[in-house]
Amino acid sequence: MxxxxxxxxxxxxxxxxxxxxxxxxxxxxxxxxxxxxxxxxEKFKPEQLANFDAFMNDPDFVxxxxxxxxxxxxxxxxxxxxxxxxEMENVFPNFNLITQNIDNLHxxxxxxxxxxxxxxxxRNFCMKCRTFYEEVDLNEKKVLKxxxxxxxxxxxxxxxxxxLPVNELRKAEESAANADVFFTIGTSAxxxxxxxxxxxxxxxxxxVIEINTKPTAISIELDEILTGKSGEILDELLxxxxxxxx
Ligand code: BV8
Ligand code: ZN
Numbered sequence: 726m727x728x729x730x731x732x733x734x735x736x737x738x739x740x741x742x743x744x745x746x747x748x749x750x751x752x753x754x755x756x757x758x759x760x761x762x763x764x765x766x767e768k769f770k771p772e773q774l775a776n777f778d779a780f781m782n783d784p785d786f787v788x789x790x791x792x793x794x795x796x797x798x799x800x801x802x803x804x805x806x807x808x809x810x811x812e813m814e815n816v817f818p819n820f821n822l823i824t825q826n827i828d829n830l831h832x833x834x835x836x837x838x839x840x841x842x843x844x845x846x847x848r849n850f851c852m853k854c855r856t857f858y859e860e861v862d863l864n865e866k867k868v869l870k871x872x873x874x875x876x877x878x879x880x881x882x883x884x885x886x887x888x889l890p891v892n893e894l895r896k897a898e899e900s901a902a903n904a905d906v907f908f909t910i911g912t913s914a915x916x917x918x919x920x921x922x923x924x925x926x927x928x929x930x931x932x933v934i935e936i937n938t939k940p941t942a943i944s945i946e947l948d949e950i951l952t953g954k955s956g957e958i959l960d961e962l963l964x965x966x967x968x969x970x971x
Pocket of ligand 2: 851852853854855856871872873874875876
């Protein structure tokens with residue numbers, strides 16, 4: 726892939742780099758995305774599953790859907806894109822990785838500074854007494870009840886209509902507002918408030934780059950579009966960045 730002179734110049738001098746990732750960065754690991762053909766929303770709409778009412782309506786059904794996704798996520802490995810992003814932490818003085826993904830793959834690739842906007846599927850908590858439960862047995866297809874108080878246990882993820890974790894959102898907005906360079910990678914930029922972050926960065930003067938296999942709702946607003954698979958592009962980009970910054 727040819728990277729523009731402007732992009733390389735920006736990356737050569739950048740101190741603050743922020744990245745927003747979505748389901749597309751995990752696609753090459755084999756994790757289905759949300760809105761691509763064959764994605765996990767294709768069979769169900771978000772309203773049917775990733776929201777509180779759906780869970781209260783049919784806890785076993787929603788719980789089993791998350792168990793199914795945990796099975797997928799535990800079977801897959803981080804791809805070259807996750808690994809390149811983990812290495813970028815050591816290249817730039819201030820590198821912030823913000824993810825909408827709940828699949829734990831950035832941590833598993835070695836990223837230390839990850840801001841999880843929508844939670845993490847490997848964490849669960851009791852809705853009554855908020856006791857946290859980390860490891861759950863994947864064979865438990867029925868919703869679990871809290872050992873302490875008998876309350877329902879839910880995944881520690883942000884459902885539609887729920888607020889994002891305040892500290893994570895604030896940190897993400899600050900990283901976007903202070904970024905010299907901002908990447909939005911593998912996200913359709915359809916879910917808010919996460920989709921505002923590239924726009925916040927752009928308005929604050931960052932050079933904003935989108936890496937995606939196809940255009941998104943915000944492509945038109947951004948400085949540079951790198952079209953292709955994020956694993957391949959990030960792997961090549963990291964090689965270039967290391968060369969120009971040494
Ligand atoms: C809130 C966790 C308010 C759970 C998720 C109307 C207008 C604007 C907003 C709204 C509206 N109506 C409702 C809202 C708010 C709503 C929203 O934004 N809805 C959208 C759908 C319109 N937002 C919310 O409800 C949020 N909360 O607003 O609260 C509030 C305020 C005060 C008090 C109380 C409440 C909560 C949103 C979080 C929802 N939770 N996930 C779970 O996962 O089960 S969202 C879900 O979508 C995931 O987190 C996912 O990450 C996220 C975004 O999807 P993407 O990651 O972008 O994935 P997608 O499949 O869409 O795209 C993949 C992309 O990758 C594609 O572009 C594809 O081309 C690309 N790609 C594919 N392969 C590759 C690739 N790119 C590169 N390489 C590849 N190989
Ligand atoms: Zn409890």
